[in-house]
Amino acid sequence: MVDYDVIVAGAGTGGAITAFTLAKKGHSVLMIDRKERNRIGLKTCGDALGDHHVKKMKEMIGLPDLPKDIVEHEVSGIDLYAPDGVNKLSMIGPSTKGYSFNRHKMGQWLVSLTENAGVEIMASTRVKRPLFDEGKVSGVRVSKEGDDADKDLRARIVVDATGATGMLRRQLPESSLIEKTVAKEDQMVAWRDIYDTPELEFDTPDILQIHWNQEQTLGGYTCVFPQGPHRVNVGLGVMTIPGYTHPRKVYDSFVRENWSFMKTKLVTIDSSGGTAPIRRPIDTMVDDNFMLVGDAACQVNPINGGGIGSSMLGGVHAAQVASEALERNDTSMESLWDYNPRYMESYGIKQASLDVFRWFLLNVTNNDINFAFEKGIVKGIDLLSVSITGKMEIGTGEKFKRLIAGIGKVPLLMRVNKVAKLMNQIKDVYSQYPTTPKGLADWKARLTPIYDAAKKA
Numbered sequence: 001m002v003d004y005d006v007i008v009a010g011a012g013t014g015g016a017i018t019a020f021t022l023a024k025k026g027h028s029v030l031m032i033d034r035k036e037r038n039r040i041g042l043k044t045c046g047d048a049l050g051d052h053h054v055k056k057m058k059e060m061i062g063l064p065d066l067p068k069d070i071v072e073h074e075v076s077g078i079d080l081y082a083p084d085g086v087n088k089l090s091m092i093g094p095s096t097k098g099y100s101f102n103r104h105k106m107g108q109w110l111v112s113l114t115e116n117a118g119v120e121i122m123a124s125t126r127v128k129r130p131l132f133d134e135g136k137v138s139g140v141r142v143s144k145e146g147d148d149a150d151k152d153l154r155a156r157i158v159v160d161a162t163g164a165t166g167m168l169r170r171q172l173p174e175s176s177l178i179e180k181t182v183a184k185e186d187q188m189v190a191w192r193d194i195y196d197t198p199e200l201e202f203d204t205p206d207i208l209q210i211h212w213n214q215e216q217t218l219g220g221y222t223c224v225f226p227q228g229p230h231r232v233n234v235g236l237g238v239m240t241i242p243g244y245t246h247p248r249k250v251y252d253s254f255v256r257e258n259w260s261f262m263k264t265k266l267v268t269i270d271s272s273g274g275t276a277p278i279r280r281p282i283d284t285m286v287d288d289n290f291m292l293v294g295d296a297a298c299q300v301n302p303i304n305g306g307g308i309g310s311s312m313l314g315g316v317h318a319a320q321v322a323s324e325a326l327e328r329n330d331t332s333m334e335s336l337w338d339y340n341p342r343y344m345e346s347y348g349i350k351q352a353s354l355d356v357f358r359w360f361l362l363n364v365t366n367n368d369i370n371f372a373f374e375k376g377i378v379k380g381i382d383l384l385s386v387s388i389t390g391k392m393e394i395g396t397g398e399k400f401k402r403l404i405a406g407i408g409k410v411p412l413l414m415r416v417n418k419v420a421k422l423m424n425q426i427k428d429v430y431s432q433y434p435t436t437p438k439g440l441a442d443w444k445a446r447l448t449p450i451y452d453a454a455k456k457a
């Protein structure tokens, strides 16, 4: 006997949009979160979201506009600073338009939307493990705060949207085609504080700042994201590769010492750590009666760490495929498979290509970056276009000019060329994502040599 059509574990941005979309289609949905109802949405985040993601949600599922009280400030662009702290690239365009918002209020708004759409919310409840019936997922075991005994709940489909922990994903049986673990080298750990700055007024609160420094924040960066003239979200992330330093330590020794406003009066609004998967999506995000959404599916942009928009996009695709599978009364892996190519097509291809680019960025030095910024070998427009399309394209005439500018760093330019080729190769492989589970092994075999080459590029 099943209790619900779908149980969604986790009420973050990915889970909430999955539940909302399914309920709107008339399915019975339970959404469970370990947090108290009024604390859902509290999360360590840079609190920035591109307007194009909001527009996409409106177009795909009729998501209402963000209420005004959620938005702290409108964003028009991003300044990316070289490690020397002097040279910077400004990225301003339609794709950098967006919002600095209040993450807690956003979470509360999304939960209210799901509730109004008919989703049952079970808060203060930890999802402990998946349940299986004849080897297939059939529900979840949960523990509600204050209850002595655990409870088993059954559904035709279970969605793991528990964020970076992938609570259910990592407890799948060995035989599942889904990857259970995310490699350390593909995880970022972060620390961030939000302050009111009564003594300091940010001149350009609509411009987010990203500071690149390979020695302090290898594979990551420091963000200074104003949320208005007197409020700022300051954080940093580092990849958990061998020898990494805990981000809080780097925050204390590097950020506190090097940003002059850190020495002015600061009123701390929040201070916390978090983690995010920084890689291509999980190779397959479905099993029998089971789907992954958001960070649990590694649907984060590997370059900028943005995962709110893509988790919502993943949630819509997952819900639409789940709904079709429920309608035809077949929730097998084969029936849910289409979620994979649909997500890959809409975002996964770009993620995979940016994952290749991430490996290149991991291997450049502060000197390389300073040089490239100073000589104009890299331009804001290039980075903007790479981050939008996942493709590195520089015209021939422009390439020649930059080659001249880059004399003295020819090996670096050659590496850039090699990486551009690898990015195109991976995009080709992802655009041929298998249409059934049978093709998965062969498809994965095509990825390995490209990623091996990317790690050395």
Ligand SMILES: Cc1cc2nc3c(=O)[nH]c(=O)nc-3n(C[C@H](O)[C@H](O)[C@H](O)COP(=O)(O)OP(=O)(O)OC[C@H]3O[C@@H](n4cnc5c(N)ncnc54)[C@H](O)[C@@H]3O)c2cc1C
Pocket (backbone or CB within 6 Å): 009, 010, 011, 012, 013, 014, 015, 016, 032, 033, 034, 035, 040, 041, 043, 044, 045, 046, 047, 048, 049, 125, 126, 127, 128, 161, 162, 163, 164, 165, 167, 190, 191, 192, 235, 237, 274, 275, 276, 293, 294, 295, 296, 300, 305, 306, 307, 308, 309, 311
């Ligand atoms: C430091 C940092 C800064 C970031 N900045 C940005 C940014 O500025 N812009 C952006 O777009 N993205 C940003 N991201 C990424 C973004 O926050 C995530 O990609 C996004 O929130 C993913 O949504 P999700 O729904 O998958 O997971 P989450 O939002 O993490 O939601 C998961 C939910 O599951 C619940 N849960 C977990 N385990 C259980 C369990 N066992 N039982 C029940 N419930 C459970 C949690 O309480 C939570 O509510 C940042 C990430 C980090 C770490």
